[in-house]
Amino acid sequence: MAALMKRLRRIIQRPASVELTKYEALLPAIGAREAEVEKLSDTELTEAAKALREFSTFGNDQLVELCALGREAARRALGERAFDVQLLGTMGLLTGHVVQMATGEGKTLAGALAAAGYAMQGKHVHVVTVNDYLARRDADWMRPVHDLLGVSVGWVEPSRTREERREAYHRDITYGAVSEIGFDVLRDRLVTRPDDLVQPKPEVAIIDEADSVLVDEARVPLVMAGSVDAGMADEEVANVVRRLRLGLHYETDTDGRNAWLTPAGSSVVEKSLGIDLYGEHEEGTSDRLAAVNVALHAHALLERDVDYLVRDGKVRLINASRGRVAELQRWPDGLQAAVEAKEQVPPSDRGEILDSITVQALLARYPQVAGMTGTAVAVAEPLREFYKLEVAVIPPNAENIREDQQDRIFASPSQKLRAIQEEIRSVHETGRPILVGTQDVAESEELAEKLEKFGVSCVVLNARNDAEEAAIIAEAGKHGAVTVSTQMAGRGTDIRLGGADGADRERVAELGGLHVIGTARYPSSRLDDQLRGRAGRQGDPGSSVFFASLNDDLVLSHAPDVPEGIASDDETGEITADVAHRQINHAQRVAEGVDLEIHRNTWRYTRLIERQRTDLLEHRDKLLHTELAAELLEKGAPDRYKELAEALGGTGDELVQACREIALFHLDELWSDHLAYLADVRESIHLRALAKETPLDEFHRAAIPEFHKIIGEVEARSVKTLEDGEITENGIDLAASGVRRASSTWTYLVHDNPFDSDAEEALKKVRGMLRKKKS
Structure with a gap:
């Protein structure tokens, strides 16, 4: 009865959470094996691991042996003895789940041991990371462990040759960024000789930062393009649209995803261009209307220093979920050219798309998928719906003593900003390290400028090299450090109190540890939790607080109907009423629902394309082989x-x-x-x-x-x-x-397609506009 109640309690508290009892029951046997394994020489340990290759699937005995050998291999190679919770994570991954492990709990080692376990079963394993830096770092970092366990390791990155890639993919375990693995799939789909293929048949994928890869980036298409010419926008259209004004000539929806012309705007555009935009039979009208649509989208919905930067005469997209320049990303050609025309920069090369694949379709190729992240429960529904994956929540090794303070809410963004500056100044005076999470590049740079005027120097992270970011983040726990970052998701580096070497750890811990400040609630609770999770790792002291305003973009876009009569402090503008907190939480839930529905809708379209691609690839393989x-x-x-x-x-x-x-x-x-x-x-x-x-x-x-x-x-x-x-x-x-x-090819990621939503509301507005025009 007690076991049944425990199971019911877990189901109620953690939707879509896997029961861990069967894995926990194996921990005593793993511990009992530990003393025997310690006595083995390195050669004997490797031979014991190779003996597991006799089993094509692992039962409890094999899981116990793998975890015992893996723990000893990590102790010898890295000087780290795997915690029981890391071994729980390894077993969760080996049984095909997404494991949720808090920041600093050792996901990288858990993933490495699971990868070794799959490899011992005779399967090629791809450990999928969010960027090239982490792929190479983790492959090098875990290589000594894998060597002791008798499994081979490789990694892929953009600079590697075809021969080096082929060699890496034919190792037991291959580390690679999701984009790089996807681009190799696309390259393989264009070869004309079987010997030119670099990837073997996909078998197992273990995905780091699984929520980011499987949910946030699932809709992103990876593209292989061949040279055509520079992508030219319609300059005449761009000049006309540049003169249009919000509210008079065009309207936008509340979540900033659609823009449409008003009757007045249609009239201005038609007179300026000398066409009937909605003429059913007029030649060229459809092309001109498409040009107006993308130019209006670029003008009305894409904001410089929020959605993109202009650097070195080029438009550079910003990855919204990570707050950094997306080096390989671009919009679809028409929109990319429209933004370049808007900013009056030279047009980039336009490619004829030879093939493409979404991240979701890429990962659907693997018969077995598992993942790890610090925030999986919040996306349990899409993980189950799109990937048939369940979440296993791994408890922390040490109790979390971080103090998560209640949100501080203000009537206006300016009042909120003043309170944030005062919070940073007062905490900084104590010597505690501070990490500030902002919403976008523009906000991070504005805050840094204001802090400098306050006499507080800080480091700003928003669009740097991944390796440099990792080094800076590693030092964010030093005494007196102030770090301002756009997003902490996918950084892949722990913040240790006292800095990377931990020299000032005790001093910083006595002051209260790392203090995390969010300048606004993110559109997803997962991003909030990932920022909070940077403090309080492995039982360290720490604290977090989020500042918010009832006029933040999140509220204005998703819950603008704020109840009237909410009182605020006359001097500071701070609001303490419960209704304000409920409004912020409601806005975030609506934003998450909107993103999920867009994901569903995108998959409705791409599912057909992927089915067609699969059928055609079967025919192509017959031609090739x-x-x-x-x-x-x-x-x-x-x-x-x-x-x-x-x-x-x-x-x-x-x-x-x-x-x-x-x-x-x-x-x-x-x-x-x-x-x-x-x-x-x-x-x-x-x-x-x-x-x-x-x-x-x-x-x-x-x-x-x-x-x-x-x-x-x-x-x-x-x-x-x-x-x-x-x-x-x-x-x-x-x-x-x-x-x-094509004389040359290149690869890139298409930014979230602005035309992906079902746009039923926009359709209704267009239909209404046509009716008004006809009447």
Whole structure:
């Protein structure tokens, strides 16, 4: 009965939380094995680990042995004895869960031991990180542990060659940033020879910062592009839109995701451009309307120093969930060009998209997925819905004694800012280290300037190199340190009291430890918790407090109907009424709901694309690995095929490869064209849906028939290329026949697509605008 009550209590307190009792029951056996394992030599320890390779799956006995050997390997290689809670995390990962472990509890080692366990079962393991710096750091850091356990380790990063990548992927364990692993998948999808593939078949992924990768970045498409030319925005449209005014010429919705012209705005644009924007049959109207839409989005919804920076004559996007410049990210070509026109900077290269894949679809390729993060329970619902993953909450090794103070709420942002400055000044005078989490780059720099005037020097983190960030964060716990950062998610470095070497630890601990200040509540409670979690690691003292205003963007966008009559202090503007706290919490819950619905909606669109891509890849693999292309061309153009075979001296590999090159070129080209077509459909979906149908239905109606034409068209074009191509003694002249791939390719991430939301509300407004115009 007691066990049943415990289980019920866990279910009630932790939605979607995995029961840990079965793992906890193994800890005594692991402890009992510890003394025996300590007596083993390094060679004997490695041999004992290799004995586990006899088991294709692990039962309790194998889990006990792995954890005992892993604990000893870590003690010898790193001087760290794994805590029981780290071993619980390892077992949770090995049984396919997302484990929640607080900051500073040792997720990296838990993940390394789990990766070794999967590798011992004969599976290739990808440890997926949020950036290249962490991939290389963790691979190097954990390598001595893996060496003792007899498993091989590699890592991938942008600077590595194809041969180095292939070698890394064929190690037992490969560390890599999610983007880099995804880009290698895209590169492999364009090869024309089997020997050029670098990745083996995907088997296991262990994802660090799982909430960030699986939820925050799940919608982000990774793109492989081939050179076309510079992306030119419509300058005339940009100049017209630049003159439009909010409230008169256009409106925006409360969450800042959609903007639309008012009747007055439509009139100004139509007169300036000399067109009827909504004319159904006028040639070129659709293209001009699409240009107006993206220019208006760039003008009305994207803010400099919040959504992007302008640096060295280039528009650089800011990753909202991490508060840093997103080095590889850009918007879809039309919007990217529109923002560049808005800021009057030179246009960047425009690429013909050869292929793309969302992070969610990338990770769906793995038969087994597990993850670790400090904040998983808050996203238990999307983890279950999109990935069929359950959350296992690992208790902390030492009790958390951090003091999380109640939010301090103010009537206006200016009053809030003054209170934040005073809080920093007063705490700084005591010598306690302070970490301040801001919402964006502009706010972090403004706060730093004001602190300098106060005589408080600080370090600002908002768009630096990852390695430099890690070094600075590591010192944020020093006596008297003040660090201002845009976001702490995915930094990958603990803040130790007294600095990285812990020299002043006792002195700082006596003062109360690290004090964390949030300048506003984030749109997600997880980001709040990740900032708070930087204080109080491993039972250290610490404190946190968030400042908020009823006029913060979070409230104005998601819960603007603030009850009237909320009293504030006449002098400071501080509000203590419970209703204000409820309003802030409500706004955050609404924001989280909006993001979840956008995720759902995006997946509704991309699910069809991924299904089509999967079907086409099956056909591509047959062309790549078999003689199917040669068989098709022999059947479609027997005389020319015979002529080609004679030129190449029979039916050898050269003939098969020549046919393969032709068929794969046309398949890749047609898939690229299909993606471009789908992008056009998505961007104009509101026009197609103005009548009766929902955008998603219209998208499917447009996408499915076009896809079914591809394979037949590949065969027809391939036959035509063979028939029209010039056959020489060296075979067919592919380049002269137009079988010429992009002269250069590059990879990037498309920023969250602004046209991804279902936009039903926007559709209603467009329809209403049309009705007003007609009346």
